Amino acid sequence: MPTYRAPITDYRFLLTELFDTSRLSAYAGYEEVTPDLLASVAEEAGKLCEDLLFPLNMSGDAEGCTWENGVVRTPKGFKEAYKAYAGGGWIGLAGDPAYGGQGLPALLRYVVDEMVCGSNLSLAMYPGLTQGAFETIHLHGSEELKTKYMPKLASGEWTATMCLTEAHAGTDLGMIRTRAEPMDDGSASVSGTKIFITAGEHDLTDNIIHLVLAKLPDAPAGSRGISMFLVPKFLVNPDGSLGTRNGVTCGSIEHKMGIKGSATCVINFDNAKGWLVGEAHKGLRAMFTMMNGARLGVGLQGLGLADASYHSAVAYARDRVQGRSLSGVKNPDGPADQIIHHADIRRGLLFMRAFTEGARALSVFCGLHIDDEFRAPDAPTREAAADLVALLTPVIKAFFTDLAFESTNIGLQTLGGHGYIREYGMEQFVRDARIGQIYEGTNHIQALDLVGRKLPEGGGRLLKRYAALVAEELAASGQVPQLSAFATTVGGAAKQLQDATMLIMQRGMANGDEAGGAASEYLRLFGYVALGHMWLRTCRVALEKKASGGSLDASFYDTKLATARFYFERMMPMTHSLFASISAGSGAILDFPKEQF
Ligand SMILES: Cc1cc2nc3c(=O)[nH]c(=O)nc-3n(C[C@H](O)[C@H](O)[C@H](O)COP(=O)(O)OP(=O)(O)OC[C@H]3O[C@@H](n4cnc5c(N)ncnc54)[C@H](O)[C@@H]3O)c2cc1C
Numbered sequence: 001m002p003t004y005r006a007p008i009t010d011y012r013f014l015l016t017e018l019f020d021t022s023r024l025s026a027y028a029g030y031e032e033v034t035p036d037l038l039a040s041v042a043e044e045a046g047k048l049c050e051d052l053l054f055p056l057n058m059s060g061d062a063e064g065c066t067w068e069n070g071v072v073r074t075p076k077g078f079k080e081a082y083k084a085y086a087g088g089g090w091i092g093l094a095g096d097p098a099y100g101g102q103g104l105p106a107l108l109r110y111v112v113d114e115m116v117c118g119s120n121l122s123l124a125m126y127p128g129l130t131q132g133a134f135e136t137i138h139l140h141g142s143e144e145l146k147t148k149y150m151p152k153l154a155s156g157e158w159t160a161t162m163c164l165t166e167a168h169a170g171t172d173l174g175m176i177r178t179r180a181e182p183m184d185d186g187s188a189s190v191s192g193t194k195i196f197i198t199a200g201e202h203d204l205t206d207n208i209i210h211l212v213l214a215k216l217p218d219a220p221a222g223s224r225g226i227s228m229f230l231v232p233k234f235l236v237n238p239d240g241s242l243g244t245r246n247g248v249t250c251g252s253i254e255h256k257m258g259i260k261g262s263a264t265c266v267i268n269f270d271n272a273k274g275w276l277v278g279e280a281h282k283g284l285r286a287m288f289t290m291m292n293g294a295r296l297g298v299g300l301q302g303l304g305l306a307d308a309s310y311h312s313a314v315a316y317a318r319d320r321v322q323g324r325s326l327s328g329v330k331n332p333d334g335p336a337d338q339i340i341h342h343a344d345i346r347r348g349l350l351f352m353r354a355f356t357e358g359a360r361a362l363s364v365f366c367g368l369h370i371d372d373e374f375r376a377p378d379a380p381t382r383e384a385a386a387d388l389v390a391l392l393t394p395v396i397k398a399f400f401t402d403l404a405f406e407s408t409n410i411g412l413q414t415l416g417g418h419g420y421i422r423e424y425g426m427e428q429f430v431r432d433a434r435i436g437q438i439y440e441g442t443n444h445i446q447a448l449d450l451v452g453r454k455l456p457e458g459g460g461r462l463l464k465r466y467a468a469l470v471a472e473e474l475a476a477s478g479q480v481p482q483l484s485a486f487a488t489t490v491g492g493a494a495k496q497l498q499d500a501t502m503l504i505m506q507r508g509m510a511n512g513d514e515a516g517g518a519a520s521e522y523l524r525l526f527g528y529v530a531l532g533h534m535w536l537r538t539c540r541v542a543l544e545k546k547a548s549g550g551s552l553d554a555s556f557y558d559t560k561l562a563t564a565r566f567y568f569e570r571m572m573p574m575t576h577s578l579f580a581s582i583s584a585g586s587g588a589i590l591d592f593p594k595e596q597f
Helices: 008-018 021-026 035-063 078-087 106-119 121-140 144-154 283-321 343-375 379-414 416-420 424-435 444-454 459-477 480-511 512-548 553-571 573-584
Strands: 066-068 071-073 158-163 179-182 188-198 209-215 227-232 235-236 242-245 248-253 266-279
Touching: 008 035, 008 179, 008 512, 008 553, 021 283, 035 078, 035 106, 035 424, 066 248, 071 235, 071 248, 078 121, 078 227, 078 573, 106 188, 106 227, 106 248, 106 283, 106 343, 121 144, 121 188, 121 209, 121 227, 121 266, 121 283, 144 227, 158 188, 158 242, 179 209, 188 573, 209 266, 209 283, 209 379, 209 444, 209 512, 227 235, 227 283, 227 573, 242 379, 283 343, 283 379, 343 512, 343 553, 379 424, 379 444, 379 459, 379 512, 416 424, 416 459, 444 480, 459 512, 480 512, 480 573, 512 553, 512 573
Parallel strands: 158 209
Antiparallel strands: 066 071, 179 188, 188 266, 209 227, 227 266, 235 242, 248 266
16 A cells, blocks of 8 residues: 655755745735744645545545536545545635635645645645636636635635636647627626536535636637636625526546546536636636646646655565665565665665655745745846746646656556556556646647747846856855765756757747757756756755754755765766757757658
8 A cells, every 4th residue: 555654844844944935924914924834834734635635545546536417426535525625724825815815825835735736636636726716816807706706716615627628629729619708797608618627527516616718709810819707607696605507517527547536527618607807818818827827736746746656665665575685685584685775776766756855845946936926025026036937837847747757657666566556556646647747738838838938038038047046056055065066067967958048049940840849858958957956955955954953853964965966966967868869959850751650
């Protein structure tokens, strides 16, 4: 059986030592927030994940959701767990208190997300999109929509969806056919069919609020003609009680590879009553508020699953005895040595650990900048933070989910044949992790976003700002004798990233496909540099805390340094092959005759 251990010690380190979270208390609304408070909330969330959510992870997968005559039932125990989760105030954690939220930093939402998704991704999908819908209505909705819907979303009394995809329009949303006819009373009549809608129908709450992309009759063609509508499953009376059923039905649910406890629905809208969110024809822009948060959230899903797989793999590797260590017997009293003594098992476990801990640091770093983006009193800080978050969002989504899939696969491999058997739980982590590379924009679409939009923006402003942050860390770590070799490694990889950027920009201007052919490798190169940046900072702070007496055991800091060594010596060299591949250009891809595939 797999085990789940919430990474609360690591979060204590990240929230109270690695990053200066004390700056948050200077922001309006966060006066009471201290690093210790953040770590305590993380600890509480961790307990909930261990005790309430993880015990339903395997049973939810085995049972899955069912659909009968439009009614969807979630697996046993999900309803009670959801109520407890919502009742604990976790859904509205970072929401505006004016609309029922708790007003805690956005950073905490991502901390909690990692653990909730790692312990039970299927269950996490129901409240997951609700938080995004809350923020989207908050930023783009009318005051009437805000007061009517947001408090119920914050409390978890209702959940929400994002309805973009149609059978013929996935990545290319400009092709959607769902229509919205304006009505005399200011509402719109929405008709069309959406597919793959997460939590589109379920039995956890009495109402479901759909945020739907549709086209008005006068819409310009393509993605410039998309508007967003709020369409409730049940209409809501002026006093907030539920009224009649709206024209929204669930046509079926998908039978899929993973996240089987999450209902993925076909949703039919038949003259359903909806209300415009934001401006007409600007729906895609509004939806990006939801999608950007969701993209970070998907990155954290990958991180959480990789972490869950790591702990289960370690427990098995400590216990399982097979063969003798190549360097001599390690378990003389037993018939064989524990497999954790084999170099290749250790290599796999260290890959998982170095990825998850580096990625966790990067997610907290990004989360902190989200609070800077929305709360810092001065515009330059807000703008710099917004640039950083925009640049890192596709990297976190795609790099985390790609490496999470690799990590969960390594976790499965650690158990050998037992990893392939359901009752050990490791194959579920692999199946559940796979979707992260696909939804919220496939990972290649993230790479195109990075290369095609984020790099050119403001004449390369985003990357310049990020490079300055890396250079700052290189300068600080370069002063520490124990870290000079690691700093040289990160400096070399950062230079490769700069050179790769120039190559892609130059070649891409002559032929867009050159950039398209290199984009996924470029994003991965970026990911390795970003984690290298985090590991360098981690080493510097770990050394400082060890010397000055930090709040954690000396062994915690030593383990960080040992994990960082693996990252720099055995993972970071990937940047060389990625750089060589990018440098070779896309000719071999583009010149291959289509008929020969
Ligand atoms: C379990 C699950 C849950 C989901 N939840 C939701 C949800 O809640 N709401 C919602 O609206 N949608 C949801 N989706 C849909 C999901 O976001 C889409 O599947 C995804 O965006 C890809 O669209 P598609 O499947 O149509 O693939 P396509 O767009 O057909 O893409 C096929 C392949 O072509 C590539 N490709 C496409 N366009 C380009 C291009 N211009 N350049 C290079 N390569 C390209 C893609 O990367 C992909 O590999 C969900 C899907 C699943 C499976």
